[in-house]
Amino acid sequence: MASSSSQNKPSVGILSIGDMGMGVGRLLRHHDYTVQHTLDRIKSSRITTLASDEELVAEVDILLSIVPPRDAVATARRALEACQSAAAIQRRAEGKGSAAPRLTYVDLNAISPRTARTIGALFSTPKSPSSPAQLSITRSFSFHRRESELDPQAISIDFLDGGIIGSPPALREDKSWKRPSIVISGPKHDELLDASLRDVLNVRIVGEAIGPASALKSCFAALSKGTIALSILSFTTAHTCGVLPALKEHLEEFNPALLAFARGGLASMPPKAYRWVDEMRQINETFSVEGGFSPDILGDGHGDGHHHHHADGPDITGQVFEGIADVYKLIADDTVLGEEKTEKRKRGTNLDDVVECVRDGIARKKNKAEGEGELDATWRGNWS
Template sequence: MSSRPTIGILSPGDMGHAIGARLQKHGLRVLTNLTGRSSRSVALAAKAGIIDVADDRTLVQEADIVLSILVPAEATACAERIATALQAAPTRLLFADCNAIAPHTVQSMQSIITTAGADFVDVGIIGGPPRADNAGPRLYVSGPQAEQFAILKEYGLDIRVLGPAIGQSSGLKMCYASLTKGLTALATEALTASKALGLSDALTTELQSSQPILYRMFQGGVPAMPPKAYRWVGEMEEIAHTFADLGLPPQMLEGAAAIYRFVEQTELGREIPEARQRGQNLEEVTDILSAALDAKPTEE
């Protein structure tokens, strides 16, 4: 690997394009393959200065490190796609799986990639996308080649080497997100229920009095969530798998996935972050979600 590596990003969505922009700003050449991606991804890639190449084969031939940053449900298919490209154009690139997936899922992906001849690291991203005014997320990395990935510390990313085992970084991400996004799901359900019961003002007053720190978290976290709900469904399901693999009950996280699936299907869930028009505060979110409950068909 060169001292100034070329980076591939799959795919330049909310997090991917922002990480690509940070690397590009720090002097790295950043590539992607936009075949089949949405017009929004195309626009985000252009905004970030990410270069669109013709196909996956070109990507793996030119990139030294490929970061896979997708919705969890697409992660394995992406690894299989890149493995096919690697078999057609052998190269010793480093494939970094940065998706919110269970340790056993990332371990199966390691087998796919290493069988195709590339190296593999497990990366867990904690925190929001890098912006001009922030340091960006922490990228926890584990696996035998973790130090190779850690070179990106020199190019504007906060990289933290966690250990030598594939699955450690994903496991940390699963435990962390079970608390943060799991709590957001629970708050969304409880506050929507209070609205539907006509008890929203009473619950808000009590939370402001007895749980002010939590309430401030809900004020920020719940309104920010709806455009991301479609991504968080799969993440909650992966956390449920992680806990079940350990012998822990998965039902709480399966319930969180169900809440995010419900939000995804509402008018709030259909908006994109750059074009938000509704649900700008906690009261408006619960108003819209409780109305969506009223609109659901009842069983005979």
């Protein structure tokens, strides 16, 4: 039963519950919003769990997507398919009545403006509900459908572009909330998100179109996470060369703010590195497509590098943030730091241990590559 203070507030769904989604959910629950999700992990936070995407889109008014960047488009497709489900359409109509409001889908992921526009286009294309053959085989059917069951309309969706700048919401000892900035852009934003919800979430409107919010998030993250990646390169190389203490000494004297940022950034980075790989690629696309720093402007334009771009879009190979993506991929895939979890830290909790782990990971990867090269040469020799 909803409390009197929550009865007139929109119900909010979250896909999916990581550290940021958990923090946002707790913040909303603290302010008497009904918050729903499909994972058991969040029961202790008084967030309602639902069994499926279909139940989620049937129950909520606003759906927040907070997932790793690589999953942003797939998550949007999941929501769209759920909104086309006859079961979800019927449940929503029964629960909210014939005047049920349109579902508002807010993408809060670290993606490029181009990816945000791609997601927006998914929701703007008219779709029909799923046919019975596409629905669960556990549903029973009648040869004589009631009039109310004929040609149901898919749940309508409004889309807003967004991004989260800052760390997850957290309740301070004085019971006030430390909140990140949630940047939003898109048409009808003031209608889709009421003033009370915008205030609770610390929403800042940055534009009327789809794209500006993602652009702002990309530009901010490029400076913060890009600097952390450069710190990994610099401090690890200094450690390998035996001059790490001297580097820290000089930074302490000439740039103490940078040293403090590097210490904090490197210590907090390991559990997030896997998420940042695709975020750096999205930043790369933002700079290339939106900023104009395309291969024909930077470099020779021959495309001799990595390929992470839309099939129908411009080639954005060999760019700066592709290299930074590779730094975080090294951390996630080839060092013990990639095994770290936010709630249970073991390694990389300080600058010195981070660079030691990175150096060891580089050495192991080189030894593995050399071993595979020798094995390949042996096989070629045996069969030549």
